[in-house]
Amino acid sequence: MSNLFILSNTYDAHTFLACIDYVLNFSVDSVGLLQENHHENELFMIDHKVPIIFYDTLHQGISNCDVVIVIQNSYMAQAFIDTVLNLSREFEKRCIILDNPSEYETINMELYKMDAAKIYNKPFILLISDGDYTQQYCTEVLLHREFNRLGIRARFCYSARTNYFLHHLKKEKILNSDIKIENMNELLDPCDVVVWAEEGNFFERTSESVNFINKLHLLQPDYILLNINARAVISDGDKELFTARYGFQIDSILVSQFIPVVGKGAAAMPIYLINTSESTSQGNISNEFFKCNIITKILQRISLPDDVFVIKYSK
Amino acid sequence: MLKPLIKPFIENSKCYVYDTMSNCILHLNPKQFKEVSALLQIGIDAYKIQNIDEDGYSDIISLLEAGFFKTSPVTEISHPDTEIIPSVLSRGIGSMTFQVTRDCNFMCRYCIFTKEGTNRHHEPVNMSWNVAKKALDFLYLHSKDVNEIELSFYGGEPLLNFDLIEKIVDEANRKFIMKPIKYSITTNGSILNDKIIKLFIENHFLLTISLDGPREIQNKHRKFYKTGKGTFDIVYRNVKYLAEIAPDYFKRYVSFNPVSFLDEDQTIITRFFKNNDLTQGKRVNSFANMVGIDYLYNAASDVFNLSHDKRIALLSSERFFDYEEIFSTDNFINRRWQHNGVCVPGTVRLFVNVYGDFFPCEKVLEFPEFSIGNLDSGFHIEKITDLANIGKLTEKECKQCWAMRFCSICMLNCTNIETKCIDSKVKLQYCTYQKQMILIYLKNKVKEYIKERIDYE
Numbered sequence: 001m002s003n004l005f006i007l008s009n010t011y012d013a014h015t016f017l018a019c020i021d022y023v024l025n026f027s028v029d030s031v032g033l034l035q036e037n038h039h040e041n042e043l044f045m046i047d048h049k050v051p052i053i054f055y056d057t058l059h060q061g062i063s064n065c066d067v068v069i070v071i072q073n074s075y076m077a078q079a080f081i082d083t084v085l086n087l088s089r090e091f092e093k094r095c096i097i098l099d100n101p102s103e104y105e106t107i108n109m110e111l112y113k114m115d116a117a118k119i120y121n122k123p124f125i126l127l128i129s130d131g132d133y134t135q136q137y138c139t140e141v142l143l144h145r146e147f148n149r150l151g152i153r154a155r156f157c158y159s160a161r162t163n164y165f166l167h168h169l170k171k172e173k174i175l176n177s178d179i180k181i182e183n184m185n186e187l188l189d190p191c192d193v194v195v196w197a198e199e200g201n202f203f204e205r206t207s208e209s210v211n212f213i214n215k216l217h218l219l220q221p222d223y224i225l226l227n228i229n230a231r232a233v234i235s236d237g238d239k240e241l242f243t244a245r246y247g248f249q250i251d252s253i254l255v256s257q258f259i260p261v262v263g264k265g266a267a268a269m270p271i272y273l274i275n276t277s278e279s280t281s282q283g284n285i286s287n288e289f290f291k292c293n294i295i296t297k298i299l300q301r302i303s304l305p306d307d308v309f310v311i312k313y314s315k
Numbered sequence: 316m317l318k319p320l321i322k323p324f325i326e327n328s329k330c331y332v333y334d335t336m337s338n339c340i341l342h343l344n345p346k347q348f349k350e351v352s353a354l355l356q357i358g359i360d361a362y363k364i365q366n367i368d369e370d371g372y373s374d375i376i377s378l379l380e381a382g383f384f385k386t387s388p389v390t391e392i393s394h395p396d397t398e399i400i401p402s403v404l405s406r407g408i409g410s411m412t413f414q415v416t417r418d419c420n421f422m423c424r425y426c427i428f429t430k431e432g433t434n435r436h437h438e439p440v441n442m443s444w445n446v447a448k449k450a451l452d453f454l455y456l457h458s459k460d461v462n463e464i465e466l467s468f469y470g471g472e473p474l475l476n477f478d479l480i481e482k483i484v485d486e487a488n489r490k491f492i493m494k495p496i497k498y499s500i501t502t503n504g505s506i507l508n509d510k511i512i513k514l515f516i517e518n519h520f521l522l523t524i525s526l527d528g529p530r531e532i533q534n535k536h537r538k539f540y541k542t543g544k545g546t547f548d549i550v551y552r553n554v555k556y557l558a559e560i561a562p563d564y565f566k567r568y569v570s571f572n573p574v575s576f577l578d579e580d581q582t583i584i585t586r587f588f589k590n591n592d593l594t595q596g597k598r599v600n601s602f603a604n605m606v607g608i609d610y611l612y613n614a615a616s617d618v619f620n621l622s623h624d625k626r627i628a629l630l631s632s633e634r635f636f637d638y639e640e641i642f643s644t645d646n647f648i649n650r651r652w653q654h655n656g657v658c659v660p661g662t663v664r665l666f667v668n669v670y671g672d673f674f675p676c677e678k679v680l681e682f683p684e685f686s687i688g689n690l691d692s693g694f695h696i697e698k699i700t701d702l703a704n705i706g707k708l709t710e711k712e713c714k715q716c717w718a719m720r721f722c723s724i725c726m727l728n729c730t731n732i733e734t735k736c737i738d739s740k741v742k743l744q745y746c747t748y749q750k751q752m753i754l755i756y757l758k759n760k761v762k763e764y765i766k767e768r769i770d771y772e
Binding site for chain 1: 396399402403406407409455459460461462463490491492493494495
């Protein structure tokens with residue numbers, strides 16, 4: 001049981017806290033955040049029994065916690081990180097410094113993912129995102145948690161950023177052992193469903209989207225879940241375009257809590273939206289009801305009655 | 316009548332047309348050019364049904380079929396962030412400018428503070444610590460989602476209230492634990508003592524010193540308020556001192572802002588800054604007759620009646636470098652559109668005056684009509700939304716404007732000083748001027764292209 005103190009910007013805090021009680025290999029008693037970056041009226045995707053406490057100073061936050069977790073970003077000064085490390089040492093608290101998954105450049109994960117996905121006749125769920133600040137990480141860990149809870153053996157091919165972040169957690173020895181990221185060993189484990197996550201701009205015509213067409217036809221997804229930020233508008237026409245281009249339809253859309261706003265120097269800044277508009281076809285990622293609804297839909301699509309199995313064409 | 320969004324022009328006796336939707340310049344022969352003019356006059360539908368058996372006509376039809384000469388898709392002029400203005404104002408304010416004093420020890424030729432009727436004039440009024448602290452608290456509450464904070468200090472001459480600046484810096488450094496703070500200040504350079512320099516160095520202040528050029532020019536435009544004497548010697552002495560005692564800081568954080576009048580010989584000013592060791596490579600230029608800066612609107616020649624050469628001189632200033640970026644970028648023009656240049660007031664550089672009233676930035680005149688809130692009542696969301704949607708003033712014209720990609724009009728360019736309001740007539744007047752400047756830019760691009768081809772061949 002641990003009291004956490006998380007030091008990050010607003011977007012990273014909200015994203016990282018999603019299912020944190022599941023992702024970490026210890027239970028979380030409370031989560032402390034800096035008042036500088038948060039309002040009390042924000043909604044966090046964490047078990048409602050875990051209180052969120054807002055601190056004005058580092059001293060207060062570190063002295064009242066068991067573990068300090070710093071999620072770095074390019075604006076965070078080294079002097080600040082040094083102060084945190086010094087204070088953590090002074091109060092004898094564990095301090096973990098994590099790289100920012102939002103700022104991580106994607107690496108080529110194709111080979112590993114294509115190998116891991118070569119499971120024929122298994123249901124295939126595809127998670128994609130379009131644009132920045134989509135909080136796709138939240139969807140990936142949420143699905144992992146739900147499948148685990150339901151006893152469904154799922155092989156996850158995470159998006160590059162999520163994979164990188166989970167590797168960091170594993171390196172710090174705080175990652176839930178149920179979340180497997182040792183690629184080679186995983187290939188041999190039996191599974192019931194494959195979940196593949198991809199980030200990109202699939203509505204634009206780029207070399208990336210062209211390559212994606214080939215992948216999709218190889219992978220044959222049974223369910224496609226799209227993550228977007230709160231500024232993106234996916235019309236019925238866009239969905240039809242996606243289907244026409246890729247041959248598959250988007251089944252559900254999850255909207256993040258953030259809207260990118262172009263600030264100074266043309267760098268986009270994610271602004272947290274307290275009120276988000278929702279429709280029946282897409283919902284906010286913090287809406288528990290909507291998320292449960294998606295899990296139900298996925299399961300309805302991929303689960304089959306006993307003794308029924310699917311034979312798919314494969315090369 | 317559907318008209319193409321284009322601008323035909325002639326440069327060096329050759330014919331060209333700028334095509335807005337494809338963001339490119341087409342070279343045409345005289346027959347084609349004549350047809351383009353006809354196309355513009357009668358509209359696309361009427362032009363197509365003519366079915367004339369002539370080369371020029373069939374060429375233009377081919378270009379239409381190839382996707383050139385499209386009509387404007389814009390059906391609504393509005394700021395793209397209109398719906399989220401409350402959220403952005405609630406959490407996305409990262410920059411604040413403090414008017415720490417209205418007092419000044421200089422009297423500059425162009426300064427709007429010396430002009431009656433503009434609601435800005437020199438007076439020994441300082442911002443109180445109570446107002447400054449409230450402003451910082453306000454910023455703390457409204458900056459949750461920004462990654463860094465920018466604090467600037469303004470006046471009059473801000474260093475006349477240095478004690479307050481020092482207190483603000485202390486409080487800000489204490490309050491903002493994670494977010495780095497960038498401090499900046501523009502000063503006339505007459506008050507730069509050791510205590511001030513120490514604060515600047517310790518907090519990495521970006522320091523801009525207003526220096527108009529060599530002695531004769533500086534002393535002509537900037538005099539001491541009390542004595543009427545020239546200011547060059549004192550300012551230059553302070554600049555030298557700063558460079559000697561803090562060379563690293565000087566190199567990285569200090570720049571100069573000469574305010575240039577177009578009735579001055581620009582080569583003298585350029586030569587001064589170029590040949591002087593202290594100022595070399597550190598010049599950030601402003602033109603006194605550019606509408607929108609806090610300068611007298613008629614301080615120099617009427618900007619709308621400038622000669623061609625003077626416009627070229629203006630074009631070379633930093634302000635028009637944005638055209639280069641726009642021409643090199645292919646942004647999609649949506650049905651919902653507003654010209655560049657319009658910020659959501661308060662979100663780029665929130666200005667807090669000595670009394671705690673908010674204005675969109677330090678360039679906006681302090682008329683109550685332009686106030687967007689204050690420290691007690693917060694932001695006036697409705698007014699901010701109206702100011703953000705300033706394109707609606709001239710919606711009809713903007714929807715069909717060939718220069719829509721390049722336009723950078725903001726509320727400053729729409730201000731009627733006499734009536735103290737935003738005025739569509741003033742906006743249209745500035746619009747005409749801006750289009751002329753954009754055309755000069757496009758003609759320059761043509762010249763560059765031809766020169767490159769000649770060099771290549």
